[in-house]
Amino acid sequence: MTFDKISVPESGEKITMGEGGKLNVPDHPIVTFIEGDGTGRDIWRASQRVLDAAVDKAYGGSRKIAWMEVFAGEKAWNLYGQNDDAWLPQETLDAFSEYLIGIKGPLTTPIGGGITSLNVALRQKLDLYTCLRPVKYFDGVPSPVKHPEDVDMVIFRENSEDIYAGIEWAAGSDEVKRVITFLQDEMGVTKIRFPESSGIGVKPVSQEGTARLVRAAIQYAIDNMRDSVTLVHKGNIMKFTEGGFRNWGYEVAKNEFGAVEIDGGPWCQLPNGIIIKDVIADIALQQVLTRATEFDVIATLNLNGDYLSDALAAQVGGIGIAPGANINYLSGHAIFEATHGTAPKYADKDMVNPSSVVLSGEMMLRYMGWTEAADLILQGINGAISAKTVTYDFHRLMDGATKLSTSAFGDAVISHMGSDEEPRPEDQYDELAERFKELFEAGAEKSSEFAQIAMEKARKQLTAAGAFSEEQGKNLKRFLERDFSQMANTMRDEAKEKLNPARVGAGAMASLSALLNMAGSAISSIAERTQKAISCRSGEITSAGTLTCNACGHELHFKKTGRVPPCPKCHATEFRKSY
Numbered sequence: 001m002t003f004d005k006i007s008v009p010e011s012g013e014k015i016t017m018g019e020g021g022k023l024n025v026p027d028h029p030i031v032t033f034i035e036g037d038g039t040g041r042d043i044w045r046a047s048q049r050v051l052d053a054a055v056d057k058a059y060g061g062s063r064k065i066a067w068m069e070v071f072a073g074e075k076a077w078n079l080y081g082q083n084d085d086a087w088l089p090q091e092t093l094d095a096f097s098e099y100l101i102g103i104k105g106p107l108t109t110p111i112g113g114g115i116t117s118l119n120v121a122l123r124q125k126l127d128l129y130t131c132l133r134p135v136k137y138f139d140g141v142p143s144p145v146k147h148p149e150d151v152d153m154v155i156f157r158e159n160s161e162d163i164y165a166g167i168e169w170a171a172g173s174d175e176v177k178r179v180i181t182f183l184q185d186e187m188g189v190t191k192i193r194f195p196e197s198s199g200i201g202v203k204p205v206s207q208e209g210t211a212r213l214v215r216a217a218i219q220y221a222i223d224n225m226r227d228s229v230t231l232v233h234k235g236n237i238m239k240f241t242e243g244g245f246r247n248w249g250y251e252v253a254k255n256e257f258g259a260v261e262i263d264g265g266p267w268c269q270l271p272n273g274i275i276i277k278d279v280i281a282d283i284a285l286q287q288v289l290t291r292a293t294e295f296d297v298i299a300t301l302n303l304n305g306d307y308l309s310d311a312l313a314a315q316v317g318g319i320g321i322a323p324g325a326n327i328n329y330l331s332g333h334a335i336f337e338a339t340h341g342t343a344p345k346y347a348d349k350d351m352v353n354p355s356s357v358v359l360s361g362e363m364m365l366r367y368m369g370w371t372e373a374a375d376l377i378l379q380g381i382n383g384a385i386s387a388k389t390v391t392y393d394f395h396r397l398m399d400g401a402t403k404l405s406t407s408a409f410g411d412a413v414i415s416h417m418g419s420d421e422e423p424r425p426e427d428q429y430d431e432l433a434e435r436f437k438e439l440f441e442a443g444a445e446k447s448s449e450f451a452q453i454a455m456e457k458a459r460k461q462l463t464a465a466g467a468f469s470e471e472q473g474k475n476l477k478r479f480l481e482r483d484f485s486q487m488a489n490t491m492r493d494e495a496k497e498k499l500n501p502a503r504v505g506a507g508a509m510a511s512l513s514a515l516l517n518m519a520g521s522a523i524s525s526i527a528e529r530t531q532k533a534i535s536c537r538s539g540e541i542t543s544a545g546t547l548t549c550n551a552c553g554h555e556l557h558f559k560k561t562g563r564v565p566p567c568p569k570c571h572a573t574e575f576r577k578s579y
C-alpha cells in the first residue's frame, strides 16, 4: 500500500492476525501513532521515549518498534488541505486498518456544531467495539478517597453503538421536522413535549453489539481469574436499549459460558465461580465509591462507560493516570489511547502527566505479547511515584513531592526501569508507619490494643504487597513499636507541642506524631507493656529524634528516619531516645 503523506518505515514489518485469533508480531513491528492535539504533543514526546527505552532495556536491541506517524486532528487539517475531510484523512484509516495496532494522543472535539468526534469516528470506522479501561491504584498516588487500593476494576465499554452512534438532528432543521412528523403521525408518539424546538438523537443498542462486548468481558474475567462481571445499565428507564443490554448480557453468560442462576436469578454464576450480576447505572456510580471491593470487571454501554471511566479515574489519582484501549478482538485491530482529552489550557507547556498514554503503551506492549517491556514500564512508573517525583497534578496533592515537567517525568520513569536497587530500610520503615497510621485512623476504636492490631495488619498488608520480606517486616515492626512506645511516653511526660504534627517533617515521625495527637493518652499505656524495648541499638532503624549514648552521653540528632550508627565518640552501641 502506498500513501501520500505517510512514510512507511523501511526497517519495519507488519503485525498480522494469525490462526486462532493470535497476533503475529515481528521483532521490528510497524506501529502507527497519532501525536494528538493540545497536550498530546508534549505527552506523546515523553511517552514515545519511555516506550522505546522499555523495549530496549527488555530486549537489548533485538526488538524495536518501527514507529509510523499517521495524522488526524489539527495536524492533519493543516497537512491535508484545511477542508472537512482533512481532519481524519482516508489514508489514516487505511494505515490503521493495514497495520493493525496503533496508539494515539487525544484529539479535540468542538461542542455543538462543527466536526464530529474524531476519536469516536476512528472507533466506529475500524469497528473497535471494546473500549477497555482498567482502573487500578499505584501505591503512593494521592487520592480523594480513604481506600484507593480497594479499586481494581476493568471497564468494558461498548464502543460502537448507543447515543454515540451520531444519529441526531438539530432543533428546527428540515430533517428533525420529518423525524418528528414520522414519530407523531406514523408511530403514534405523543410524548415530545416541545416538538417545534426539539433536537432528536437516536440510541441504537443491538443484541449482536451487546453480545460481543459482554463475551469479551466474561472471557477477560476467566483469563485473568477475576471474581465477577457486573452489567451496568439504566434498563429500568430505557427498557429496550439498556434493559436489552442487561438481558442479552445474561443470555451470553448462560448460553455461551454455562452460567447458572443463583436463587432464581437474575444473578448467575459460571462453573468456575465467577459471578455475573447487574447494577443500575445511577447507584453504580455511588457504589463504586462506597463499595469498591464489590466491583471487578464491568461491562456497560457507551455513555455509561464514558462517565464511569472518568469518575473511577478520580478515585485512583485522576485522569492523568487513566489508560485505555479500543479493540476489535476478532480482527486484532487496536488503538491505545488515554481516557482524558487534550486539556487545552496546558498545551505546549511541558506540564501535564504523561502516565495515561505511557500506561496505554504498557497495555499495547502486553497486547503484542511483549510483557517484559510492559513490566518495565510499570516498574518505572511505580519507582517514579514512590520517589515522589511527579507532575503538577499529583504534586498539588502530595506532601514533600518534587514537581517535574512532562519530559522530566518521562526521564524519571526511564531511570526507575530495571533498577535492581534494594529499597532502603528507612523508606520501608516510613511506609510501614504511614500504613499503620491510615489503618489506625480508619478504625472506630482508639485503644492501645487496636494500635497493636493495626500495626500488625499494616505489616501483613505490606509484606503481601511485596514492600519487604517477612523477616524484614518483623524487624521493621519491632522498631516501629519501640519508637511508638517512646513517643507515647513523651506524649505523657513532655510538652505536647514538641510532637505537634505541624512542627515535624515528613516520614515516620510525621505519621506517628499525627497519630498520637489524634489518639492522645488513650494509647500511651502501650508504653508500659514494652518498656524493655525502648532503647535503640546500632544497626536498627529509627524515626527522627535525639539519641543519647548510654555510655558517654554523646547526642545524635536525627532529622529524618535513619539507621542508628555506633556512637561516633566512644563506639558504644546503646542509646536512649528523646524528642
Ligand SMILES: NC(=O)C1=CN([C@@H]2O[C@H](COP(=O)(O)OP(=O)(O)OC[C@H]3O[C@@H](n4cnc5c(N)ncnc54)[C@H](OP(=O)(O)O)[C@@H]3O)[C@@H](O)[C@H]2O)C=CC1
Pocket (backbone or CB within 6 Å): 039, 105, 106, 107, 108, 109, 110, 119, 319, 320, 337, 338, 339, 340, 341, 342, 343, 344, 352, 353, 354, 356, 393
Ligand atoms: N479520546 C480523546 O481524544 C478525548 C478527547 N477529548 C476532547 O478533549 C478536549 C478537552 O476536553 P476536556 O473536557 O477539557 O477534558 P480533558 O480530559 O482534556 O481535561 C480536563 C481536565 O483533566 C485534567 N487532565 C487532563 N489531562 C491531564 C493530564 N495528562 N495530566 C493531568 N491532568 C490532566 C486537567 O485537570 P486540572 O485542570 O484540574 O489540572 C484538565 O483540565 C475536548 O475537545 C474533548 O472533546 C475528551 C476526552 C477524550
Ligand SMILES: O=C(O)CCC(=O)C(=O)O
Pocket (backbone or CB within 6 Å): 107, 108, 109, 117, 118, 119, 120, 306, 339
Ligand atoms: O471524542 C471526544 O471528544 C470525547 C470522547 C471521550 O470522552 C471518551 O472517549 O472518553
Ligand SMILES: [Mg+2]
Pocket (backbone or CB within 6 Å): 306, 307, 310, 339
Ligand atoms: Mg470521556
